[in-house]
Amino acid sequence: xxxxxxxxxxxxxxxxxxxxxxxxxxxxxxxxxxxxxxxxxxxxxxxxxxxxxxxxxxxxxxxxxxxxxxxxxxxxxxxxxxxxxxxxxxxxxxxxxxxxxxxxxxxxxxxxxxxxxxxxxxxxxxxxxxxxxxxxxxxxxx
Numbered sequence: 001x002x003x004x005x006x007x008x009x010x011x012x013x014x015x016x017x018x019x020x021x022x023x024x025x026x027x028x029x030x031x032x033x034x035x036x037x038x039x040x041x042x043x044x045x046x047x048x049x050x051x052x053x054x055x056x057x058x059x060x061x062x063x064x065x066x067x068x069x070x071x072x073x074x075x076x077x078x079x080x081x082x083x084x085x086x087x088x089x090x091x092x093x094x095x096x097x098x099x100x101x102x103x104x105x106x107x108x109x110x111x112x113x114x115x116x117x118x119x120x121x122x123x124x125x126x127x128x129x130x131x132x133x134x135x136x137x138x139x140x141x142x
Contacts, residue, residue: 006070006084014077015070025067029133032059036126039119046114047106053119054103057096057126061085064133076100086132092125099125 009015032055038044039053061078064085065071072078079096082088099122106112 006068006081009077009081010070014074015065015072015081017069018066018071019069020067025063028059028063028066029130032056032063032126032130035059036123036130039123046116046119047112050099050103050106050112050119050122053123053126054099057099057122057129060126060129060133061096064129067133082129086129088125088129088132092128095121095125096129 006015010017035052035056039049039056041049044052058075058078061082062072065078065081068085070081070085072081076097079093079100082093082096083090095118099118102112102115102118
């Protein structure tokens with residue numbers, strides 16, 4: 001996605017333009033790293049690992065959006081914007097959207113399917129997102 005498309009989302013009120021802050025970006029990244037590490041601990045329950053992994057992925061997706069000067073109050077939008085804010089593969093982006101849907105089921109309906117494959121895929125997608133945002137070419141600049 002080009003920055004024009006992000007501008008369109010800002011124009012219709014889906015995104016808010018706000019300059020990035022180094023302290024916020026550092027905090028998001030630090031939180032994500034800690035949660036990713038904890039999410040990979042086999043001694044924790046599935047629900048805890050899923051929650052930690054999801055929170056890490058969300059922090060990284062928010063980082064990708066914030067570093068280019070946008071903010072969203074909608075959790076889903078930071079994931080949907082990933083093709084526009086980071087050069088993340090379609091497969092990884094779709095896994096994070098699916099994880100978001102599962103998180104919502106758990107959060108709002110009390111149901112969390114114990115899907116180890118989804119958890120592993122979500123953690124791999126979060127690690128991939130981390131590597132993408134750590135490179136300058138990870139930003140869509142067309």
